[in-house]
Amino acid sequence: MEEVAQKSITLTREAEGVYVARNSAGAELRFGYNTEDTFTAVELLLVAIAGCSATDVDMMTSRRSEPSRFDVTASADKVGGDTPAILRNIVAEFDLEFPEGADGDKARARVGAALKAAHDRTCTVSRTVEAGVPVELRQK
Incomplete structure (x- = not known):
């Protein structure tokens, strides 16, 4: 539903x-x-993509172990010129580290599934960008 x-x-x-x-x-x-x-508006879009995905990955991994490093770098190519402005090659790269031991191992084992879930289901921002949802601009 x-x-x-x-x-x-x-x-x-x-x-x-x-x-x-x-x-x-x-x-x-x-x-x-x-x-x-x-930030510029384009940088804020990258922040939104990284932040939304990071929230999902954080929730799925930190239940097992608190990360000792959790950094995400989001980047894209801004294309303009004679064509309408657009971002291409959007990438959010996660640099995660968990402590040694059984709990850290459990967290590390969840990273791949967490990234997949964020990409495929749970990150509203990147899902919306990938779906190409129309945006309407109108005057009140």
């Missing part, structure tokens, strides 16, 4: 190319292309 939960944010322009996003809990994130020390 399909379950649907509405998700939304609001975005306010602070200055040219500088925006503040807010969620319903009141958290704020400043970003843009015309500012220093912030």
Whole structure:
């Protein structure tokens, strides 16, 4: 059975190319292309892909053992020029380490299944990107 939960944010322009996003809990994130020390929108998409996948992998592995290293690097090729701008070759690379011992072995043994589950079923962000879900831009 399909379950649907509405998700939304609001975005306010602070200055040219500088925006503040807010969620319903009141958290704020400043970003843009015309500012220093912030993420661009493209980088935020990579953060969302890495973060969503990392959450899923973390839940499936840290039940067995707390990781001693858990780093994810997300990268992509930004293609533009005469063609519409798009990202290609999106990769989230996980660098995980667990302590020696039986619990660490159990966590390491779950990594492959956790990555597969995140990719195939549980990461909403990467699943949406791969599905090519239409995005509608409209004026209120």
